[in-house]
Structure formats: C-alpha cells, structure tokens
Amino acid sequence: MVQIANIELPDFPLLLAPMEDVSDPPFRAVCKANGADLMYTEFISSEGLIRDAIKSRQKLDIFEAERPVGIQIFGGDEEAMALSAKIVDTVNPDLLDINFGCPVKKVVSKGAGAGVLRDIDLMVRLTKAVVNSTSLPVTVKTRLGWDHDSINIMEVAERLQDVGIKALSIHGRTRAQLYKGHSDWSYIAEVKNNPRIQIPIFGNGDIDSPEKALEYKNRYGVDGIMIGRAAIGYPWIFNEIKHFVRTGEHLPPPSIQQRVEVIRQHLHQSVAWKGLKAGINEMRRHYTNYLRGLPNIRDYRTRLVTLPSVAEIDAVLDEVILAYDGYKFEPRKINMDSMAYSCDS
Structure with a gap:
C-alpha cells in the first residue's frame, strides 16, 4: 500500500497525469473505469480562480465516482497561490497538487510551471504558502530542472518535503527538453533512494506499454507511475499494466x-x-x-x-x-511525439 497523508492507494499505483484540455471529468471517468488509481484535474491558473474566470472555475468540477482525485493549480505569486488554495478547499478534493513542471511558453513566461525551476527559493515559498493555506494534503509535480546544466531535483525534493508536501511526481525531462528526446529516470531513482526522502515518489515520462511500466518499476524502484499522453484514446493502458505487472501476461487488445x-x-x-x-x-x-x-x-x-x-x-x-466486427487489433504501438499537444508537465 502507498500512503499520501490519509489517502490509501494500492501497491504500485497508476496515476493519470493532469493534461491541459484533456484531463476533464469525462476523460477521467473512462480512465477510472479502466484502472487509474489516482487522477488529477487539468491545471488551473491561480489568478484565474481569483478572478472567478469561468473556465478556471469549471475545472474545479469533481465527482464522487472518480475519487481519489486531486486538483492541480499553478502560478508564480505567493498570495495568489495561497488564496487559490483556499478556493480549492471549498470543493473538497482529496488532495491539492502544484504544477512546477509545465514547459509551455505561455505558462513559463509568467514565472509559473517549469519557470519556477530557475528559482528554488521561490518554489519553496510558493509551496509553503499553499501548505499553510489548506487543510488538504499537498503534492507537487515537477521536472528534473530547467536544463541539463541545472538539474536540481534532489534539492527540490528535499526542500519541498521539508515544507510539508506529501508526495512528489517527477517527469524525467528538463524544461529545455519539452517533450523531445527520452526521459531520464535515473535522477528519479536517486531521489527515491535518498534516505532523507520519506514521501512517495512517482515517476512520469515515456511510459507507453505494460513492458516498460514493469521494467521501470523494477529498475528505478519508484512508488508508482504517472501516465499522461499514452492514456489519450487508450484508457485501457491502466488495466493492461496492472495485469502485466501481476501475471507477466498481456491482456488482449480491446475489441x-x-x-x-x-x-x-x-x-x-x-x-x-x-x-x-x-x-x-x-x-x-x-x-x-x-x-x-x-x-x-x-x-x-x-x-x-x-x-x-x-x-x-x-x-x-x-x-x-x-x-470492423471481428477485426483483430495488433498490440498497441504509439508515437509519443505525435501526442505532445497537452501540457503534461
């Protein structure tokens, strides 16, 4: 069992990543029905919540059938993040997640998302402001660092744990990589193996098959994995991974x-x-x-x-x-680069 504060998850849980314009309640519902253990909303602008922007408010919609579910917020201003955390509190999700990983320019240019990776002191202050403003467990999703020359995920993990986060999800790329190249989970494993780290560590990036999920579980020792783009149009991936991890055998592709x-x-x-x-x-x-x-x-x-x-x-x-009645589907092979249109941080 994996524990995030008072939230109990199964061994090696599978998390649905928060993806902009994708991870809405209908999409989360089909992923939940097909094996996702913990899900997150699309990320929500703290400034949008405070302005009472309709689109931001609508993203707060959560439903009992999808629990446990977390609401993810982003922003670069301590006061705005604190106030938006209080707003999130009112809709009673299971946890509150902070996005420090979205690499898209419109977010980074506002000093939010992965932009905060250039200022770890600010990241700590923003996180502390949120932790102090909510009764919910606070988690964080981030990347390895701004670029390859400034990978700072170990410092980030230790300092955010010290100010009270209850779990950390790490995308194995830097901001500079965007979604290109391969994610490097060796840094995620280093965080997981750090004796100072006592919170669950979830890995994210490039998981697109049951084989890779099991390989990464065994190689890197993470507490669970977060799946983003590979679930788009294929929510069956969650149950397929669970079955393969449990039995070493593949479920047949969905008919x-x-x-x-x-x-x-x-x-x-x-x-x-x-x-x-x-x-x-x-x-x-x-x-x-x-x-x-x-x-x-x-x-x-x-x-x-x-x-x-x-x-x-x-x-x-x-x-x-x-x-297509009776059509025999081949095991799924996807081109992750063709699905990189969402902010899966």
Whole structure:
C-alpha cells in the first residue's frame, strides 16, 4: 500500500497525469473505469480562480465516482497561490497538487510551471504558502530542472518535503527538453533512494506499454507511475499494466465493441458535463486516438468530427462496429511525439 497523508492507494499505483484540455471529468471517468488509481484535474491558473474566470472555475468540477482525485493549480505569486488554495478547499478534493513542471511558453513566461525551476527559493515559498493555506494534503509535480546544466531535483525534493508536501511526481525531462528526446529516470531513482526522502515518489515520462511500466518499476524502484499522453484514446493502458505487472501476461487488445463502448461513454458524459455543442466539439479531438490502427477509417472519422448531434454520431459508431466486427487489433504501438499537444508537465 502507498500512503499520501490519509489517502490509501494500492501497491504500485497508476496515476493519470493532469493534461491541459484533456484531463476533464469525462476523460477521467473512462480512465477510472479502466484502472487509474489516482487522477488529477487539468491545471488551473491561480489568478484565474481569483478572478472567478469561468473556465478556471469549471475545472474545479469533481465527482464522487472518480475519487481519489486531486486538483492541480499553478502560478508564480505567493498570495495568489495561497488564496487559490483556499478556493480549492471549498470543493473538497482529496488532495491539492502544484504544477512546477509545465514547459509551455505561455505558462513559463509568467514565472509559473517549469519557470519556477530557475528559482528554488521561490518554489519553496510558493509551496509553503499553499501548505499553510489548506487543510488538504499537498503534492507537487515537477521536472528534473530547467536544463541539463541545472538539474536540481534532489534539492527540490528535499526542500519541498521539508515544507510539508506529501508526495512528489517527477517527469524525467528538463524544461529545455519539452517533450523531445527520452526521459531520464535515473535522477528519479536517486531521489527515491535518498534516505532523507520519506514521501512517495512517482515517476512520469515515456511510459507507453505494460513492458516498460514493469521494467521501470523494477529498475528505478519508484512508488508508482504517472501516465499522461499514452492514456489519450487508450484508457485501457491502466488495466493492461496492472495485469502485466501481476501475471507477466498481456491482456488482449480491446475489441471494436469495447472501443466504441468507451467512446460512447466519453461522448455522453462530455455532453452531460459541457452541454451539447461544447461536449460534441470537445470529443472531436479524441476519435482519431480511439480508432487508431483501423484500416480505411478516414471516412468514418470525418463524419464523426462533423456531425452535430449525439444520435447521428451514435449511428456512425454503430456502422463502425458492423464494419470492423471481428477485426483483430495488433498490440498497441504509439508515437509519443505525435501526442505532445497537452501540457503534461
């Protein structure tokens, strides 16, 4: 069992990463149903919460069925972070996470996300302000450092633990790498093996298969792993990893019926949460990933992303089931670089 304050997770838990424009309640619901143990919201601007920005407030929506769930905030101002932590408190998530890892320019230029990696004293002050302003367990997600010449994750881990965080998730890249190259988990292992570190350490970066998850578990000794882009359009990855870690055997790839069932669940929950037009529009980014690997799928996909009603989309999905009934999917192989559009810090 892995413990984050009063939150009990199974041995070697699998966490769903907070991804901008992806990790909304409908997406989290299908990941939860397929094995995710702990999930996070999309990151939320502390300044947006304070301004009562509609989009920021909507990201606070959490539901009982998805617990345990954490709300993630970002910002570079101590007062704003403290006040936003108090706002988060009011919706009663299971924990509050701070994003010190998002590498995108619009966040970094505001001195937030991975931008804080250039000023560890500020990172400590921001974290302390949040810890002192909430009754929730506080966790952090970050990267190895700003660039290869300033990798400072060990200092970050020790100092943030000292001011009260209850777990740390580490993406094995620097900010300068963005999502390019390979993540280096050796630094994550060093943090985990540091006798001063008593909090759970979760690794993140490049986990895209059950084999890699088990390999990294054994090689680096982390308490659990966080999965981001590999879950987009493929929430089955969580249960596939759990089964492989437990048995050494692969689950069969989901059938076309199983894929369409999850697409429908995602679509219907998206419409229920965001309304008809926004819910249908939000789903359009997901069809390609859900149906990846099917031959001659373009015409169906084109219809799915242009139809204006749930009934019409459901009818096309019925056609997809009939057209590909009995189709044998190959084990999944993905190009992570093609999925690097979200701020998975």
